[in-house]
Structures are given as structure tokens and as C-alpha cells.
Amino acid sequence: xxxxxxxxxxxxxxxxxxxxxxxxxxxxxxxxxxxxxxxxxxxxxxxxxxxxxxxxxxxxxxxxxxxxxxxxxxxxxxxxxxxxxxxxxxxxxxxxxxxxxxxxxxxxxxxxxxxxxxxxxxxxxxxxxxxxxxxxxxxxxxxxxxxxxxxxxxxxxxxxxxxxxxxxxxxxxxxxxxxxxxxxxxxxxxxxxxxxxxxx
DNA sequence: CGACCGATCCTC
DNA sequence: AGGATCGGTCGT
Numbered sequence: 001x002x003x004x005x006x007x008x009x010x011x012x013x014x015x016x017x018x019x020x021x022x023x024x025x026x027x028x029x030x031x032x033x034x035x036x037x038x039x040x041x042x043x044x045x046x047x048x049x050x051x052x053x054x055x056x057x058x059x060x061x062x063x064x065x066x067x068x069x070x071x072x073x074x075x076x077x078x079x080x081x082x083x084x085x086x087x088x089x090x091x092x093x094x095x096x097x098x099x100x101x102x103x104x105x106x107x108x109x110x111x112x113x114x115x116x117x118x119x120x121x122x123x124x125x126x127x128x129x130x131x132x133x134x135x136x137x138x139x140x141x142x143x144x145x146x147x148x149x150x151x152x153x154x155x156x157x158x159x160x161x162x163x164x165x166x167x168x169x170x171x172x173x174x175x176x177x178x179x180x181x182x183x184x185x186x187x188x189x190x191x192x193x194x195x196x197x198x199x200x
Numbered sequence: 201c202g203a204c205c206g207a208t209c210c211t212c
Numbered sequence: 213a214g215g216a217t218c219g220g221t222c223g224t
Contacts, residue, residue, distance in 0.1 A: 047207070054207070056220095065220060083217030085208050102207060132208050174207055 002038055002109065004029055006149065006156040012073035012092055019092045020046040020101040021167060021188045027160040028106060030138045031153075037111030037138055039128060040160050043104040043189040043196045045172045047089070050098060054178035057098035068146045069098035076155065078135070078145040085132035088140045090149060090157070104131045104173070104187070105195045106138075129195040163190040173197055 007026065012019055023044050030037045049057030049069065056079070057069045068077045069091060077089040077100045093099030106128045108115055115127050115137035128134040135141070140155065149156045169185040176182055189196045 045207070056207080061221085063220070079207085080219070081206060082208055083206090083219075085217095087207060089207085100207095104207085130208070136209095172207075177206095 002027055003159045004152070005158055006152045007074075007158060009072070009074050009150045012090065012150070016046055016048050016092045016099045016101070017186065019090075020044050020186065021169075023090070023101055023103070023157070024167060024188055024190050025160045025163040027109065027158045028103070028138065028155075029158050030111075030140070030155050032114065032139055035111050035114050037114050038109045039106035039115075039134065039138065040109055041103055041106050041157075042163075042193040043106075043187070045102040045104055045188070046092075046099065046186040047102060048093070048099040048186070051181075052178070052184075053181045054172060054175035055098065055100075060098070062098075066098065069093065069100055070096065071146065072148070074148060074150040076140075076144055076147040076149055078140060078142055078147075080142055081132065086135040086141050087131045088135050088138075088144075102131060103134065104197060105129050105189070105193070106134045107193060107195050108137070125194050130197065165191040167191075 028039045047055040049055040050060040056066045075091045089100035089102045119137050170187045171183045172187045
């Protein structure tokens with residue numbers, strides 16, 4: 001039986017890289033009409049503004065899109081990318097310091113049928129093995145931007161099983177333009193998960 | 201107001 | 213390897 005108690009604010013108030021790493025193994029709980037979906041986080045990345053050139057909040061770019069990055073830790077930052085895809089992040093920066101953890105991959109635990117319906121794919125691994133794939137599977141869109149994940153609502157994160165083995169860290173994916181921040185090891189994943197992006 | 205482009209995914 | 217697809221962002 002998996003816990004459905006939201007992680008406390010205190011969890012998100014640790015140092016950004018600590019939170020990003022500790023999110024591995026935690027469970028995303030998503031309630032929609034038709035049921036509950038639960039998925040275990042297996043891959044994350046940290047974006048730590050304002051100096052991080054890969055971050056949307058680089059150089060303190062505070063816009064309508066990025067504003068949530070300055071809100072309370074433990075809130076959701078959901079953005080749309082390439083016109084059709086969404087990505088799901090968690091705010092983890094101290095007050096006045098924008099920072100988020102991007103959820104890059106999860107393992108489905110409950111509600112696989114719902115996820116498959118949302119994704120229109122057959123294979124289980126293809127359900128949630130990428131940031132926009134999991135957002136689509138869990139039906140996470142811009143409407144959920146700024147959701148407080150510390151409340152037990154339609155979207156929150158709960159305690160899960162500790163990852164077994166050593167956490168792998170590496171450079172982040174898809175941010176080659178970020179100059180000297182291109183190679184910082186701010187990507188974390190559990191070892192041996194088939195849902196983790198190829199490339200480590 | 202126009203131009204550019206992306207923390208991706210899918211198909212070829 | 214290339215196209216989809218559109219709102220955010222920035223320069224004029």
C-alpha cells in the first residue's frame with residue numbers, strides 16, 4: 001500500500017540539489033475524473049537561477065511564465081514547450097532565488113490504464129520515460145501551474161520507497177546552449193530503471 | 201507587431 | 213534526421 005500523504009513543506013526547504021536528488025523514489029499522486037494515478041520518480045534535473053544559463057529564470061528573467069519560480073517552495077512549475085508538450089517541475093528555491101527540479105521520468109505504479117488512455121500508446125515504458133510523456137500520461141497541463149504540492153489535492157507528491165543502489169548524476173539533457181552550465185552534474189537518476197532517458 | 205525558438209516527441 | 217506547433221520573449 002502506498003502513502004497518500006503529501007510531503008511537508010520542510011522537505012522542499014532543503015538545499016536545491018539535495019531536494020532534486022531526494023525526489024528520486026518519491027511518488028507523484030494525480031487524481032482526475034476517472035481515478036487516481038500514482039508514479040514513482042526515477043529521474044530529475046535541477047535548474048538553479050539566476051546564474052544557470054539553462055534556467056528559464058536566468059538573469060532573473062521574471063515574466064508571466066517564470067513568475068511561479070519565485071513563489072513558495074513545493075509549488076508546481078508547469079510550462080508548455082514546442083507548442084504541444086508540457087513539463088512538470090517543483091519550485092525549490094529560497095525566497096528571491098528562482099530554482100526548480102524538473103521531473104524527467106517516472107515509473108507507473110497505479111492507474112496504468114488511465115495513463116495509457118491519456119497517451120494513446122501500448123508499451124508501458126513509453127508511457128512515462130520522458131518529461132513531456134509523463135506530463136501527458138498524468139494529465140499535467142498549464143492549468144496545474146502554481147499548484148501547492150504540499151496540499152493533498154489533485155496533484156501532490158508523497159513518500160515512496162527509497163531507491164536501491166547508488167544514485168547516478170550526470171549532465172543535464174537538451175541544454176547544450178547553456179555555456180559553462182552545460183556540463184554541471186545536476187541530473188539525477190536511480191540506477192537500472194528502464195524509464196530513465198537513454199544517455200548517462 | 202513581427203520574428204525567432206525551445207528543459208520534446210514522433211515518424212520517417 | 214526533420215517536422216510539428218504555438219506562446220513566451222525580445223527587438224524594432
